[in-house]
Amino acid sequence: MQSKLPNPIDYQDHAVDVLAQASAYVRAGKHFALVTSVDIEGGSARDVGSLAVVSDSGEMTGYMSNGCIDQDILVHAMDCLETGAARLLKYGEGSPFHDLTLPCGGSVSIWIDPSPDKDTLMEAYATLLARKPTVLTFRPEMAGTGSTQSAIAIAYQPKVALTLAGRGAIFRATTKIAHSIGFDVSGFSPDTDDLEIVAPYCKEAPTHVLSTASIDSLNLDSTSGLLTLFHDHDWEPAFLVAALATPAGFIGALGSRRTQASRLEHLSQMGVSDRDLQRVRGPIGLVPSLRNANLIAVSGLAEVAQAFAYEQQTVSNA
Numbered sequence: 001m002q003s004k005l006p007n008p009i010d011y012q013d014h015a016v017d018v019l020a021q022a023s024a025y026v027r028a029g030k031h032f033a034l035v036t037s038v039d040i041e042g043g044s045a046r047d048v049g050s051l052a053v054v055s056d057s058g059e060m061t062g063y064m065s066n067g068c069i070d071q072d073i074l075v076h077a078m079d080c081l082e083t084g085a086a087r088l089l090k091y092g093e094g095s096p097f098h099d100l101t102l103p104c105g106g107s108v109s110i111w112i113d114p115s116p117d118k119d120t121l122m123e124a125y126a127t128l129l130a131r132k133p134t135v136l137t138f139r140p141e142m143a144g145t146g147s148t149q150s151a152i153a154i155a156y157q158p159k160v161a162l163t164l165a166g167r168g169a170i171f172r173a174t175t176k177i178a179h180s181i182g183f184d185v186s187g188f189s190p191d192t193d194d195l196e197i198v199a200p201y202c203k204e205a206p207t208h209v210l211s212t213a214s215i216d217s218l219n220l221d222s223t224s225g226l227l228t229l230f231h232d233h234d235w236e237p238a239f240l241v242a243a244l245a246t247p248a249g250f251i252g253a254l255g256s257r258r259t260q261a262s263r264l265e266h267l268s269q270m271g272v273s274d275r276d277l278q279r280v281r282g283p284i285g286l287v288p289s290l291r292n293a294n295l296i297a298v299s300g301l302a303e304v305a306q307a308f309a310y311e312q313q314t315v316s317n318a
Helices: 015-028 070-083 118-129 168-180 192-201 232-246 257-269 293-307
Strands: 032-041 051-055 061-062 085-092 109-111 135-136 152-156 163-164 186-188 225-227 252-254 314-317
Touching: 015 032, 015 051, 015 061, 015 118, 032 070, 032 135, 051 070, 061 070, 070 085, 070 109, 118 135, 163 168, 163 232, 168 186, 168 192, 168 225, 168 293, 186 192, 225 293, 232 252, 232 257, 252 293, 252 314
Parallel strands: 163 186, 163 225, 225 252
Antiparallel strands: 032 051, 032 109, 051 061, 085 109, 135 152, 152 314
């Protein structure tokens, strides 16, 4: 059924961003189909539970592959919206679409629902925005049989939130790159010029800190992280102690091995337990001894990504 439509695909990765578009369609009274990956065998560019929405005007937000089948899925979704009938598609091994191959091998099954439960999607979106996990349940039906497969319940986690505290070139570069790769970024700095530069990349207005005494708490959960990016390390202890009082999934600090040893010794003298000291990663970065701000940012963010490399979706039969 491959037939390219003129509208480009908005390749959004995270469920919350796809559900944001679905919620916008609901508020606008716009008709749309929900597309979900419900089964994968072998290799795949995306996880089971990956979401996309397709509007009746041909706009697609989200994707199911790295471009090899998404245009075809878009065409099928438009047809589902026109007929009102849901559809279960299979691509790859065992698929009837012999002209569409999956370079990574295996197969993927795609469920297209032209009449999804809008209240459920709105609720799921609100839950993820509140930084809580949510579950969506799908009941794919085999075409022409009238029989429904076992329901599939998929749990979605909120987007990783990253708090950056620092100043200077590395702070600026890390904020920009963290935003571009999809983290929800918060910023803290004593430098107003830095705050002005990073503001467009932060979810909310970054915070100007005038003294370490003003840093008494941080709102971090298990899918949140903190990076301190100071060369003047006197600012670090307050941020690190505040982060250690939370269940943050990642806490790291910039500097050399010598700086890290001195940092941990200072935190120990402040009364931080050995268990909490082990949570402070440093020097951050998967590539040591870099001297370029952008490369240091990429190296540090790669370590953050590694720490949160769990699957954002978990699947069970409902």
